[in-house]
Each structure stands twice: as structure tokens, then as C-alpha cells.
Amino acid sequence: MQCSPDGAIAWHAPDQATLALGVWQGRWRYASVVSDVPDQPDWRSVRRCATQWSPAEADLAGMAMALAHFAHSHRFCPRCGSALQALPGGRQRNCPEGHQFFPRLDPAVIMAVYDDHGRLLLGRQSTWPEGMMSVLAGFVDAGETPEDAVRREVMEEVGIDVDTPHYIGAQPWPFPQSLMLGYAVRARNTVLTIDHAEIEHADWFDRETLQRAASAQDCALHLSNPASISRRLIDYWRYHPEAFPCPSA
Ligand SMILES: [Zn+2]
Numbered sequence: 001m002q003c004s005p006d007g008a009i010a011w012h013a014p015d016q017a018t019l020a021l022g023v024w025q026g027r028w029r030y031a032s033v034v035s036d037v038p039d040q041p042d043w044r045s046v047r048r049c050a051t052q053w054s055p056a057e058a059d060l061a062g063m064a065m066a067l068a069h070f071a072h073s074h075r076f077c078p079r080c081g082s083a084l085q086a087l088p089g090g091r092q093r094n095c096p097e098g099h100q101f102f103p104r105l106d107p108a109v110i111m112a113v114y115d116d117h118g119r120l121l122l123g124r125q126s127t128w129p130e131g132m133m134s135v136l137a138g139f140v141d142a143g144e145t146p147e148d149a150v151r152r153e154v155m156e157e158v159g160i161d162v163d164t165p166h167y168i169g170a171q172p173w174p175f176p177q178s179l180m181l182g183y184a185v186r187a188r189n190t191v192l193t194i195d196h197a198e199i200e201h202a203d204w205f206d207r208e209t210l211q212r213a214a215s216a217q218d219c220a221l222h223l224s225n226p227a228s229i230s231r232r233l234i235d236y237w238r239y240h241p242e243a244f245p246c247p248s249a
Pocket residue numbers: 077078079080081082095096097098099
């Protein structure tokens with residue numbers, strides 16, 4: 001990496017398969033794309049390691065995964081079919097005809113739906129580990145705002161009408177290229193009509209029940225990884241009731 005006097009940065013990396021991630025603790029960090037993962041015990045999944053890393057380390061790993069997915073999924077130009085060449089650093093890929101491509105993101109919404117009785121809505125998909133429950137989520141569709149997507153997804157999945165969603169925070173989710181936008185939203189009704197094509201089960205949970213689950217006292221209920229935005233939304237609801245107003249309560 002070189003810096004010019006006006007602060008512009010020129011990336012350089014050893015080869016096209018190397019991804020430049022940025023400076024952390026005074027040193028440049030890179031990631032390499034490999035075609036096969038060696039069967040060695042020191043190779044572990046990012047999902048499993050994320051809870052043991054600092055936020056900065058998890059961010060670097062997430063960036064590496066996003067850039068690796070970009071390299072893997074953008075090998076040929078979708079406009080002219082030519083092979084794409086990566087620019088040093090891995091954040092741009094060009095074809096000989098001058099078409100340029102950059103890492104893209106799929107926006108998704110994830111929402112803490114709460115009611116006027118001190119309860120949070122959690123659901124689960126059939127493919128999840130037994131007992132795992134989490135807040136609802138879904139992709140933003142073409143032509144939608146994130147708030148539209150919150151209202152549509154909650155209605156589609158559990159038949160609940162909601163108030164205006166309030167933005168809480170976001171998290172890049174490089175599995176493979178999502179940006180999760182977190183919302184809190186109050187339910188206007190509480191009778192669930194579950195679309196079993198979308199989710200296996202959903203129910204309302206009070207703070208006491210989720211406290212037991214968070215402290216691993218309730219073996220029947222498991223919450224998501226503490227590093228995930230889904231768990232952060234659940235914990236935010238548990239500890240900050242003032243951020244989830246109930247006008248009629
Ligand atoms: Zn092209």
C-alpha cells in the first residue's frame with residue numbers, strides 16, 4: 001500500500017487471488033482465496049469463530065468472506081462473456097471491453113416484533129438446530145423500502161399487522177453478501193397465522209423466558225449467536241424496554 005501526499009491510497013497486493021482488507025493494529029491485513037480447504041484442525045468456520053473474536057477481527061473476516069464471494073461469483077462478464085480480471089486488492093473486476101464490476105450487497109431486514117404485553121416474537125425455520133428461535137428476517141424486494149419489507153415479511157410469515165418500523169442498527173452478513181438492517185416494530189394484533197412454507201414455528205416470548213434462554217438455563221429454547229444482529233436485537237429488547245414503546249399499554 002502506498003499513500004500519496006494528498007492522502008490518496010494505491011492498493012497493491014502480491015497477486016490477483018489476494019484480497020486487501022485494510023490496516024489493523026498498524027499492519028496491512030490480507031486474505032487469500034484458496035480453491036480447496038485443507039483438512040486440518042486449524043481451519044475453522046467463520047461462523048464458529050466469530051464469537052471468540054473481537055469486533056474488529058470479526059469485521060475483517062466478514063470483509064474477507066464478502067470479497068472472496070465476489071471473486072468467486074464474478075469470473076465472467078455478464079454483458080459480454082469475457083473473463084474478468086481483478087484489480088489489485090480484489091474490490092473491482094473488469095473485462096477487456098471496459099465493463100466494471102464491484103462487490104454488491106443484498107439488503108435484508110431483520111426485525112424485533114413486540115406486542116403491548118411485554119412479549120417478543122420469535123420464529124424458526126425447519127433447517128435450524130432443534131430449539132433454535134430467532135427474530136424474523138427477509139430480503140428487501142425490488143421497489144421496496146426496508147420499512148416496506150418489514151411490514152410485508154411480518155404479514156407474510158405470521159399474519160401480523162405492524163406499526164411504522166424504527167431503525168435500530170445494521171450488520172454486514174457475508175453469507176454470502178447481505179447487509180442486515182435491524183428494526184423494532186410494534187405489532188397491532190397478536191394472533192399468529194403462520195405461513196409454514198416460510199417458517200416452521202413462531203410464538204411470543206416474555207423477558208423472563210428469554211433471560212433463562214440467554215443464560216442457558218432453558219435447554220428447550222436456544223437463541224442465536226451473540227455476535228449476530230438477531231441476538232443483538234433480542235438483547236436490546238431485553239435490556240432497553242424504553243426503546244420499544246407501547247402506546248396502549
Ligand atoms: Zn464485458
